[in-house]
Amino acid sequence: MSAPGLDRTLAALADPHRRRVVDLLRERPHRAGELAQAARISFPAMSRHLRTLRKSGLVEEDRDEFDSRVRIYRLRPDAMAELKTWLAETDALWARQLSAFKAHLQKTSK
Amino acid sequence: MSAPGLDRTLAALADPHRRRVVDLLRERPHRAGELAQAARISFPAMSRHLRTLRKSGLVEEDRDEFDSRVRIYRLRPDAMAELKTWLAETDALWARQLSAFKAHLQKTSK
DNA sequence: CAGATAATTACGAATATGGTTAACTATTTC
DNA sequence: GAAATAGTTAACCATATTCGTAATTATCTG
Numbered sequence: 001m002s003a004p005g006l007d008r009t010l011a012a013l014a015d016p017h018r019r020r021v022v023d024l025l026r027e028r029p030h031r032a033g034e035l036a037q038a039a040r041i042s043f044p045a046m047s048r049h050l051r052t053l054r055k056s057g058l059v060e061e062d063r064d065e066f067d068s069r070v071r072i073y074r075l076r077p078d079a080m081a082e083l084k085t086w087l088a089e090t091d092a093l094w095a096r097q098l099s100a101f102k103a104h105l106q107k108t109s110k
Numbered sequence: 111m112s113a114p115g116l117d118r119t120l121a122a123l124a125d126p127h128r129r130r131v132v133d134l135l136r137e138r139p140h141r142a143g144e145l146a147q148a149a150r151i152s153f154p155a156m157s158r159h160l161r162t163l164r165k166s167g168l169v170e171e172d173r174d175e176f177d178s179r180v181r182i183y184r185l186r187p188d189a190m191a192e193l194k195t196w197l198a199e200t201d202a203l204w205a206r207q208l209s210a211f212k213a214h215l216q217k218t219s220k
Numbered sequence: 221c222a223g224a225t226a227a228t229t230a231c232g233a234a235t236a237t238g239g240t241t242a243a244c245t246a247t248t249t250c
Numbered sequence: 251g252a253a254a255t256a257g258t259t260a261a262c263c264a265t266a267t268t269c270g271t272a273a274t275t276a277t278c279t280g
Contacts, residue, residue, distance in 0.1 A: 007126055014124040016117055026203040042270055047228055069226045069277045093136040155239055157258055179247050179256045
Protein backbone atom coordinates (compact mmCIF):
# COMPACT_ATOMS: atom_id res chain seq x y z
CA MET A 1 0.00 0.00 0.00
CA SER A 2 2.91 2.34 0.63
CA ALA A 3 5.17 3.47 -2.19
CA PRO A 4 8.84 2.93 -1.40
CA GLY A 5 10.05 4.91 -4.38
CA LEU A 6 7.93 7.87 -3.50
CA ASP A 7 8.97 7.64 0.14
CA ARG A 8 12.62 7.81 -0.80
CA THR A 9 12.11 10.63 -3.23
CA LEU A 10 10.33 12.71 -0.63
CA ALA A 11 12.79 11.84 2.12
CA ALA A 12 15.63 12.85 -0.18
CA LEU A 13 13.99 16.15 -1.09
CA ALA A 14 13.05 16.96 2.48
CA ASP A 15 16.58 17.91 3.47
CA PRO A 16 17.43 21.55 2.65
CA HIS A 17 20.99 20.78 1.58
CA ARG A 18 19.84 18.07 -0.73
CA ARG A 19 17.16 20.26 -2.24
CA ARG A 20 19.82 22.88 -2.80
CA VAL A 21 21.80 20.27 -4.71
CA VAL A 22 18.81 19.49 -6.88
CA ASP A 23 18.32 23.20 -7.50
CA LEU A 24 21.91 23.42 -8.66
CA LEU A 25 21.77 20.29 -10.78
CA ARG A 26 18.70 21.36 -12.65
CA GLU A 27 20.75 24.21 -14.08
CA ARG A 28 23.58 21.97 -15.20
CA PRO A 29 25.64 19.00 -14.04
CA HIS A 30 28.18 19.73 -11.28
CA ARG A 31 31.25 18.16 -9.79
CA ALA A 32 30.94 16.78 -6.27
CA GLY A 33 33.36 19.37 -4.94
CA GLU A 34 31.48 22.27 -6.49
CA LEU A 35 28.33 21.11 -4.77
CA ALA A 36 30.02 20.93 -1.39
CA GLN A 37 31.36 24.46 -1.71
CA ALA A 38 28.08 25.86 -2.96
CA ALA A 39 26.21 24.32 -0.05
CA ARG A 40 28.85 25.41 2.48
CA ILE A 41 29.26 21.99 4.01
CA SER A 42 32.23 19.64 4.20
CA PHE A 43 33.10 17.28 1.37
CA PRO A 44 32.21 14.18 3.38
CA ALA A 45 28.83 15.62 4.31
CA MET A 46 28.08 16.35 0.67
CA SER A 47 29.32 12.96 -0.35
CA ARG A 48 26.78 11.36 1.94
CA HIS A 49 23.97 13.56 0.67
CA LEU A 50 24.89 12.58 -2.86
CA ARG A 51 24.73 8.95 -1.88
CA THR A 52 21.20 9.28 -0.58
CA LEU A 53 20.20 11.27 -3.65
CA ARG A 54 21.64 8.51 -5.82
CA LYS A 55 19.81 5.82 -3.88
CA SER A 56 16.58 7.75 -4.23
CA GLY A 57 17.03 7.77 -7.99
CA LEU A 58 17.03 11.55 -8.23
CA VAL A 59 20.62 11.85 -9.30
CA GLU A 60 23.22 9.89 -11.21
CA GLU A 61 26.97 9.95 -11.11
CA ASP A 62 29.61 9.49 -13.71
CA ARG A 63 33.28 10.19 -14.01
CA ASP A 64 34.83 13.05 -15.92
CA GLU A 65 36.04 11.74 -19.24
CA PHE A 66 39.50 13.34 -18.92
CA ASP A 67 40.08 13.09 -15.16
CA SER A 68 38.38 10.13 -13.64
CA ARG A 69 39.00 11.36 -10.13
CA VAL A 70 36.26 13.93 -10.49
CA ARG A 71 32.69 12.77 -10.31
CA ILE A 72 29.99 14.56 -12.21
CA TYR A 73 26.50 14.54 -10.80
CA ARG A 74 23.45 15.16 -12.91
CA LEU A 75 19.73 15.16 -12.33
CA ARG A 76 17.97 12.12 -13.73
CA PRO A 77 15.34 13.16 -16.26
CA ASP A 78 12.54 10.92 -15.02
CA ALA A 79 13.53 11.52 -11.43
CA MET A 80 10.28 12.91 -10.14
CA ALA A 81 7.85 11.08 -12.35
CA GLU A 82 6.34 9.16 -9.46
CA LEU A 83 5.95 12.30 -7.40
CA LYS A 84 4.23 14.08 -10.26
CA THR A 85 1.87 11.17 -10.71
CA TRP A 86 0.98 11.25 -7.05
CA LEU A 87 0.30 14.97 -7.18
CA ALA A 88 -1.88 14.54 -10.24
CA GLU A 89 -3.87 11.84 -8.43
CA THR A 90 -4.34 14.17 -5.51
CA ASP A 91 -5.65 16.88 -7.79
CA ALA A 92 -8.04 14.48 -9.45
CA LEU A 93 -9.40 13.27 -6.13
CA TRP A 94 -9.70 16.81 -4.90
CA ALA A 95 -11.72 17.73 -7.98
CA ARG A 96 -14.00 14.79 -7.26
CA GLN A 97 -14.55 15.95 -3.70
CA LEU A 98 -15.34 19.40 -4.97
CA SER A 99 -17.98 18.20 -7.40
CA ALA A 100 -19.48 15.95 -4.75
CA PHE A 101 -19.70 18.95 -2.49
CA LYS A 102 -21.43 20.98 -5.17
CA ALA A 103 -23.92 18.19 -5.72
CA HIS A 104 -24.56 18.14 -1.99
CA LEU A 105 -25.25 21.87 -2.02
CA GLN A 106 -27.71 21.39 -4.87
CA LYS A 107 -29.54 18.75 -2.92
CA THR A 108 -29.72 20.63 0.35
CA SER A 109 -30.75 23.89 -1.22
CA LYS A 110 -33.88 22.27 -2.67
CA MET B 111 17.37 31.39 -1.37
CA SER B 112 15.77 28.47 0.41
CA ALA B 113 12.00 28.14 0.51
CA PRO B 114 10.68 27.55 4.02
CA GLY B 115 7.19 26.69 2.83
CA LEU B 116 8.45 24.10 0.42
CA ASP B 117 10.82 22.70 3.03
CA ARG B 118 7.99 22.14 5.45
CA THR B 119 5.73 20.66 2.83
CA LEU B 120 8.36 18.14 1.81
CA ALA B 121 9.34 17.34 5.38
CA ALA B 122 5.69 16.75 6.21
CA LEU B 123 5.18 14.46 3.22
CA ALA B 124 8.39 12.54 3.83
CA ASP B 125 6.97 10.56 6.75
CA PRO B 126 5.04 7.46 5.64
CA HIS B 127 2.34 7.84 8.29
CA ARG B 128 1.75 11.43 7.33
CA ARG B 129 1.60 10.59 3.66
CA ARG B 130 -0.91 7.90 4.53
CA VAL B 131 -2.99 10.59 6.22
CA VAL B 132 -2.86 12.74 3.12
CA ASP B 133 -3.88 9.76 1.03
CA LEU B 134 -6.89 9.28 3.27
CA LEU B 135 -7.81 12.94 3.37
CA ARG B 136 -7.77 13.33 -0.36
CA GLU B 137 -10.68 10.91 -0.47
CA ARG B 138 -12.69 12.79 2.12
CA PRO B 139 -12.31 14.60 5.44
CA HIS B 140 -11.72 12.36 8.46
CA ARG B 141 -11.91 12.58 12.21
CA ALA B 142 -8.66 12.50 14.15
CA GLY B 143 -9.55 9.16 15.70
CA GLU B 144 -10.34 7.56 12.37
CA LEU B 145 -6.93 8.54 11.09
CA ALA B 146 -5.16 7.06 14.10
CA GLN B 147 -6.98 3.75 13.67
CA ALA B 148 -6.40 3.64 9.93
CA ALA B 149 -2.69 4.25 10.38
CA ARG B 150 -2.42 1.73 13.24
CA ILE B 151 -0.69 4.12 15.60
CA SER B 152 -1.70 5.57 18.94
CA PHE B 153 -3.89 8.65 19.24
CA PRO B 154 -1.09 10.80 20.63
CA ALA B 155 1.24 9.83 17.82
CA MET B 156 -1.38 10.74 15.27
CA SER B 157 -2.14 13.94 17.08
CA ARG B 158 1.45 15.06 16.66
CA HIS B 159 1.52 14.09 13.01
CA LEU B 160 -1.59 16.15 12.50
CA ARG B 161 0.08 19.07 14.19
CA THR B 162 3.01 18.98 11.82
CA LEU B 163 0.70 18.57 8.86
CA ARG B 164 -1.23 21.61 10.06
CA LYS B 165 1.90 23.66 10.51
CA SER B 166 3.04 22.73 7.04
CA GLY B 167 -0.21 24.06 5.64
CA LEU B 168 -1.22 20.77 4.08
CA VAL B 169 -4.16 20.18 6.36
CA GLU B 170 -6.72 22.16 8.30
CA GLU B 171 -8.76 21.30 11.34
CA ASP B 172 -12.23 22.21 12.41
CA ARG B 173 -14.70 20.95 14.92
CA ASP B 174 -17.74 18.85 14.16
CA GLU B 175 -20.78 21.07 14.07
CA PHE B 176 -22.83 18.81 16.36
CA ASP B 177 -20.18 17.44 18.69
CA SER B 178 -17.35 19.86 19.18
CA ARG B 179 -15.17 17.26 20.82
CA VAL B 180 -14.45 15.64 17.50
CA ARG B 181 -12.00 17.31 15.19
CA ILE B 182 -12.37 17.01 11.46
CA TYR B 183 -9.26 17.17 9.34
CA ARG B 184 -9.35 18.04 5.68
CA LEU B 185 -6.78 18.58 2.96
CA ARG B 186 -6.25 22.21 2.07
CA PRO B 187 -7.02 22.79 -1.60
CA ASP B 188 -3.96 24.89 -2.41
CA ALA B 189 -1.79 22.72 -0.19
CA MET B 190 0.76 21.65 -2.73
CA ALA B 191 0.75 24.64 -5.01
CA GLU B 192 4.31 25.58 -4.13
CA LEU B 193 5.52 22.04 -4.67
CA LYS B 194 3.84 21.86 -8.06
CA THR B 195 5.41 25.16 -9.04
CA TRP B 196 8.83 23.88 -8.06
CA LEU B 197 8.35 20.70 -10.08
CA ALA B 198 7.25 22.69 -13.10
CA GLU B 199 10.35 24.87 -12.78
CA THR B 200 12.50 21.77 -12.65
CA ASP B 201 10.90 20.44 -15.81
CA ALA B 202 11.42 23.73 -17.58
CA LEU B 203 15.06 23.91 -16.63
CA TRP B 204 15.61 20.33 -17.62
CA ALA B 205 14.08 21.00 -21.02
CA ARG B 206 16.48 23.89 -21.39
CA GLN B 207 19.43 21.66 -20.58
CA LEU B 208 18.23 19.18 -23.14
CA SER B 209 18.02 21.72 -25.92
CA ALA B 210 21.42 23.11 -25.00
CA PHE B 211 22.78 19.60 -25.26
CA LYS B 212 21.22 19.13 -28.67
CA ALA B 213 22.75 22.39 -29.84
CA HIS B 214 26.08 21.19 -28.55
CA LEU B 215 25.75 17.99 -30.55
CA GLN B 216 24.99 20.01 -33.66
CA LYS B 217 28.10 22.05 -33.16
CA THR B 218 30.45 19.16 -32.44
CA SER B 219 29.18 17.02 -35.29
CA LYS B 220 30.13 19.69 -37.81
C1' DC C 221 57.97 6.35 -7.80
C1' DA C 222 56.67 10.47 -4.72
C1' DG C 223 53.60 13.91 -3.98
C1' DA C 224 49.20 16.22 -4.86
C1' DT C 225 44.24 16.07 -5.74
C1' DA C 226 39.15 14.41 -5.73
C1' DA C 227 36.29 12.12 -3.42
C1' DT C 228 34.76 8.44 -0.37
C1' DT C 229 34.32 5.63 3.93
C1' DA C 230 35.05 5.21 9.16
C1' DC C 231 34.04 6.93 13.51
C1' DG C 232 32.20 9.41 17.52
C1' DA C 233 29.16 13.20 19.16
C1' DA C 234 25.09 16.15 18.90
C1' DT C 235 20.43 16.66 17.55
C1' DA C 236 16.06 15.50 15.77
C1' DT C 237 12.22 12.38 15.17
C1' DG C 238 8.76 9.25 16.34
C1' DG C 239 6.54 5.98 19.50
C1' DT C 240 4.21 4.72 23.91
C1' DT C 241 1.99 5.43 28.47
C1' DA C 242 0.12 8.61 31.71
C1' DA C 243 -1.98 12.89 32.88
C1' DC C 244 -4.94 16.68 31.38
C1' DT C 245 -8.70 19.58 28.97
C1' DA C 246 -12.95 20.16 26.92
C1' DT C 247 -17.40 18.54 25.81
C1' DT C 248 -21.35 15.63 25.92
C1' DT C 249 -24.68 12.49 28.17
C1' DC C 250 -27.35 10.54 31.84
C1' DG D 251 -22.98 16.97 38.94
C1' DA D 252 -20.68 12.31 37.77
C1' DA D 253 -19.15 9.36 34.27
C1' DA D 254 -17.89 8.79 29.56
C1' DT D 255 -15.74 10.33 25.26
C1' DA D 256 -12.43 12.78 21.85
C1' DG D 257 -8.45 14.53 21.56
C1' DT D 258 -4.16 16.90 23.02
C1' DT D 259 -0.04 17.77 25.82
C1' DA D 260 3.69 15.96 29.03
C1' DA D 261 7.45 12.99 30.05
C1' DC D 262 10.44 9.63 28.70
C1' DC D 263 12.88 6.31 25.73
C1' DA D 264 14.78 4.36 21.42
C1' DT D 265 16.38 5.07 16.96
C1' DA D 266 17.83 7.61 13.03
C1' DT D 267 20.11 11.74 10.83
C1' DT D 268 23.65 14.61 10.15
C1' DC D 269 27.79 16.78 11.07
C1' DG D 270 32.99 17.38 11.22
C1' DT D 271 37.67 15.32 11.63
C1' DA D 272 40.61 11.71 10.42
C1' DA D 273 41.91 7.87 7.68
C1' DT D 274 41.53 5.57 3.02
C1' DT D 275 41.16 4.81 -2.01
C1' DA D 276 41.95 6.02 -6.60
C1' DT D 277 43.89 8.84 -10.06
C1' DC D 278 46.80 12.22 -12.01
C1' DT D 279 51.32 14.87 -12.47
C1' DG D 280 56.17 15.77 -12.16
